[in-house]
Amino acid sequence: MTETLLDRYVAVWNEPDPAARRRAVTELWADDGVEYTESAEHRGHEAIQARITAAHDQFVATGEFAFVAAGEVVSHHDAVTFTTHMVPATGGLPVWSGTVFVLLDQDGRIRRDYQFTGAEASTRVVVAEFLARLTDGDPDRIADLFAESVDWQLDWPDAGDPAVPWIRARSTRADVADHFRALAAFHGERGGVTPKILVDGRDAVVLGDIRNTVKATGRAYAARCALHLTVDSGVITRYHVYEDSLTVARAFGA
Template sequence: MTSDAHGTRDIVEALLGRIAEGDYPRVAELFAEPVDWRLDWPVEGHPAVPWIRPRSSRAEVADHFRSLAAHHVPELNGTSVARILVDGADAVVLGEIVQTVKANGVGYSSPFALHLTVEDGLITRYHIYEDSLTVARALTA
């Protein structure tokens, strides 16, 4: 139940690549069941942001990324990764989310930190910290 830094980095890079490609079933394949999932919002989520809610299964992981994509203009996604830090089974991805809401055309940006843990080649922890209030405000503008 461990992962070396090289294996962790490989899984993180595979995750980021699959997210960028929009291949959500293949994104979900990288996750353990159950997964320790947390987004930077109260556990019950927010009614204006349907993808911010508790998740634990691969099907729910795929649904998260599909829902996120369905609410944004893909051509205007400027999300970027600045750094990937790896320490054994743990990785932190630092970057900036840049999106435009499909329903109202409102753009927003937020720095983010994503804490991942990889064990036996699968992601067992996915905790993302972002300015969720900015996201909610953009969706309700």
């Protein structure tokens, strides 16, 4: 039931036909239902319909964006929460993310709808996309998620070591692409456990470990790693690495 509710909820924001949109609003929300945003409240079917129509006309009808569901639905008793994104119609990362918390009446219609828009949802989306692109391994696509100027830090001597040339200071998007290109050039099979992601506003910490193979020798190694990332306006502006770089360097004979 909750999955169906999510599908119907997202669909009404994308519905192009005014009559079908009106009907969907009356079926989803109770007669005295209210939708709350951080700055306004919309009481009753007419107000909710006007709110959705305004969003549709501004974002969806232009052909620029679409609303989609994200992640799983969590519910118990009469409470349901889920996340929605607004994404470019041609594909790409979300330009807006919102967490929705609704309370249902005994008929399963929404009587209270609280919509939270915050940095955390957008941060989590960008970090998840970064990890997905990291798995795919395309250096340029990874770099596209970074700002032109990046606060990049790691605990390693400034002089670096020729055995591990990718472990050095970086500062630009082009540097980021070069980093991941060099990383791929020196490694064979790469892997690791599924990382844990902790998000606080624009900041995220990714905890995991690296399990790689040295391409030249076939030697495998594992090293623990943490990343402190900051996301601003949909791109990564801070990339601080806390890893066991000494283990990595020793694997390459440094």
